[in-house]
Amino acid sequence: MTVIQCLRLFSISAGLIVGLWLPLKIIGFLTLNSIDVYLDILISIAAAINIYINFHSRDLGLRQMRQWKNWANLGVFLDFICLMPLLLIQDLLFKNVDANLVFLNLLAARHIWKIKDFLDEFDNLKPIVYRIVPLVMIMPLLVHLIACGWIALGSGSAEIDNNKYSTYIKALYWAMTTLTTVGYGDIVAKIPSQMIYASCTQLVGVGVFGFILSNVASLLSRLDAARESHMDNLDQVETFMNSYRIPTLVKSKVRAYYHYVWKKHKGRLDTSLLEMLPGKLKSELNFSINQTVIERVSFLKTASRELLEDIMLALEHRVFVPDERIFRAGDPGDCLYMIHAGQVEVLTAEGNHIAHLSEGSVFGEIALISEGSRTATIKANTYCDLYALPKKDFLHIVSAYPSFKADIEEIMRKRQAPKTEPLAKAS
Numbered sequence: 182m183t184v185i186q187c188l189r190l191f192s193i194s195a196g197l198i199v200g201l202w203l204p205l206k207i208i209g210f211l212t213l214n215s216i217d218v219y220l221d222i223l224i225s226i227a228a229a230i231n232i233y234i235n236f237h238s239r240d241l242g243l244r245q246m247r248q249w250k251n252w253a254n255l256g257v258f259l260d261f262i263c264l265m266p267l268l269l270i271q272d273l274l275f276k277n278v279d280a281n282l283v284f285l286n287l288l289a290a291r292h293i294w295k296i297k298d299f300l301d302e303f304d305n306l307k308p309i310v311y312r313i314v315p316l317v318m319i320m321p322l323l324v325h326l327i328a329c330g331w332i333a334l335g336s337g338s339a340e341i342d343n344n345k346y347s348t349y350i351k352a353l354y355w356a357m358t359t360l361t362t363v364g365y366g367d368i369v370a371k372i373p374s375q376m377i378y379a380s381c382t383q384l385v386g387v388g389v390f391g392f393i394l395s396n397v398a399s400l401l402s403r404l405d406a407a408r409e410s411h412m413d414n415l416d417q418v419e420t421f422m423n424s425y426r427i428p429t430l431v432k433s434k435v436r437a438y439y440h441y442v443w444k445k446h447k448g449r450l451d452t453s454l455l456e457m458l459p460g461k462l463k464s465e466l467n468f469s470i471n472q473t474v475i476e477r478v479s480f481l482k483t484a485s486r487e488l489l490e491d492i493m494l495a496l497e498h499r500v501f502v503p504d505e506r507i508f509r510a511g512d513p514g515d516c517l518y519m520i521h522a523g524q525v526e527v528l529t530a531e532g533n534h535i536a537h538l539s540e541g542s543v544f545g546e547i548a549l550i551s552e553g554s555r556t557a558t559i560k561a562n563t564y565c566d567l568y569a570l571p572k573k574d575f576l577h578i579v580s581a582y583p584s585f586k587a588d589i590e591e592i593m594r595k596r597q598a599p600k601t602e603p604l605a606k607a608s
Contacts, residue, residue, distance in 0.1 A: 182302075185237065188230045189299040192292050195227035200290035200322045204329035207284055210345050221266050224286050228263035231292060235260070263289045293318060316396055323389070324360065327382055328352035334375045337368045360386035361393075411443050438502055441564045445522070467493040474568055477541035478519050480588035488582045495574035501561040512555045514548025516569040517589075523565030528558040537562070546589050547596070549575050 182190070202220065205211045235257055262285055296315050300306060331337065331352045351368065358364045359382045370376040418439065422432050458466065471493045475481045481489065496519075501507055507518065510530035520542045527535040527544070535557060538544055548555050549572055570578075579586040 185234065186299065186302045188234060189295060189302070192227050192230050192234065193296055193299060195223055196290045196292035196295075197318070197322065199224060199286060200293060201325060203284070203287050203290070204326055207287075208329050208333045210329075210332075210349065218266075221286065224289050225264050225266045227289055227292070228260040231260045232257055232264070259288045259291070290322070293322060312396065312399070316393070320389075320393065324353060324356045327356040327360065327385075330378060331355055331375075331382075334378055335372070337370055337375055337379075356382070359383060360389050362386050362390050408443075411439070415439055434502070438500075438564075442500065445564075445566065464490045464494055467496070471496060471568065474519060474521055477521065478543060479541065480543075480592075484585070485582075488578070488585055491574075491578055491581070492570065495570055495578070496568040497571065499567045499569055501565045501567065503561055503563055505561045507559040507561060507565075507567070508545070508555050510555050510558045512548075514545065514553070514555060515572050516545055517543065517549055517572075517575050518545045518559075519543050519568045519570070521566040521568055523567075524562045525565060526560050526562050528560060530558065532558070543589075543592055547593055550579075550589060550593060 198220065202211070206217070235254065267285065294315075296318055297311075300311050300314060328349065329352070332348060336348060336352055337355065355364075355368045358368075359379060362383065364383075370379040415436075418435060422435065427435075468490060474493075474496070475484075475489060481492070484492075497516075501523075507525065510528075520538060520540055522540055524537055524539045525542075525544070526537055529535060538559075544559060545555075547553075579589070
């Protein structure tokens with residue numbers, strides 16, 4: 182972590198300690214002792230750090246810091262209040278400490294909200310972390326503060342309990358049930374001040390409950406965002422097919438296709454989001470995504486990293502359904518195909534069987550090398566994941582990498598040998 186990140190973490194930690202410790206001190210659950218002076222000093226240090234971070238985040242130099250207008254800031258003013266070690270001053274001058282003064286230090290607890298700024302300092306966190314960490318930190322503290330306020334007002338109609346631990350647990354229970362707007366009525370307000378406090382808590386609870394509910398629902402949906410997106414697509418497709426009264430058989434085929442896409446790719450075939458990435462990152466990401474292609478296509482296993490990166494950037498992922506024709510004999514050559522998963526059948530122009538090609542096979546190279554038309558028809562026997570290398574990219578790579586051209590020509594020689602079936606399978 183950088184220095185600023187460490188300072189932010191210290192400030193947030195100090196704010197959390199203040200938020201938990203001071204309310205218990207104020208309501209008399211904790212007695213003043215020597216450790217309070219050290220905590221007071223901790224708050225002062227945190228306040229000084231917050232003032233420094235305030236100016237640092239605004240990119241103000243020493244010269245600008247000398248201008249009074251840059252100090253006219255509410256946050257800086259509140260931190261100056263926390264900067265004064267009130268308990269230490271009382272202890273040194275009067276040998277006596279007044280617990281009421283520590284109330285001002287509660288202002289330091291507001292910096293817990295800076296957890297969002299702290300998380301923004303990290304570039305490699307998962308999106309769910311940005312959402313759940315502030316919620317996990319802030320909500321328990323809010324419940325704690327409301328519970329302490331309820332204790333200070335007499336804890337409602339709950340029977341008097343000399344056990345402070347039991348009283349605090351009951352206050353937490355009341356705070357939780359009131360904030361979530363499901364109060365059971367076993368602990369209720371009896372005097373006006375309690376009624377006002379309970380009413381305010383209920384108003385806060387309406388917002389808090391809605392905030393928590395929406396965030397939890399959002400977090401749960403984002404835990405499996407791909408599935409939610411897939412199900413939304415299915416709903417839209419189903420509505421579309423119903424509106425046009427598509428035959429049942431066709432509907433079944435469409436559903437089967439979407440099921441295959443989900444099962445094999447978790448519904449993610451659209452790589453348009455990657456277009457915003459710089460070339461280097463896009464190349465590395467494509468290399469990782471298409472790693473299995475390299476492992477299955479024999480001549481790519483020994484290819485150089487530069488060649489592989491150029492090929493991976495140019496590859497287009499395509500899915501074909503059973504009995505779908507990939508291309509027909511006589512069609513112009515537009516792509517070289519690599520089979521990632523599935524099986525295709527090679528047919529003559531008349532439709533006679535020649536061979537089967539499976540995972541790791543390459544086809545479509547003859548028309549590209551010879552600048553002619555397709556010499557055979559290729560049909561998908563099963564669902565097929567193919568990677569297509571467009572003609573313009575193919576010709577560029579062939580001219581730039583003689584080794585790639587030699588590998589393709591070797592595949593051509595084997596495929597055009599007399600024993601077509603075994604050689605086609607081996608390619």
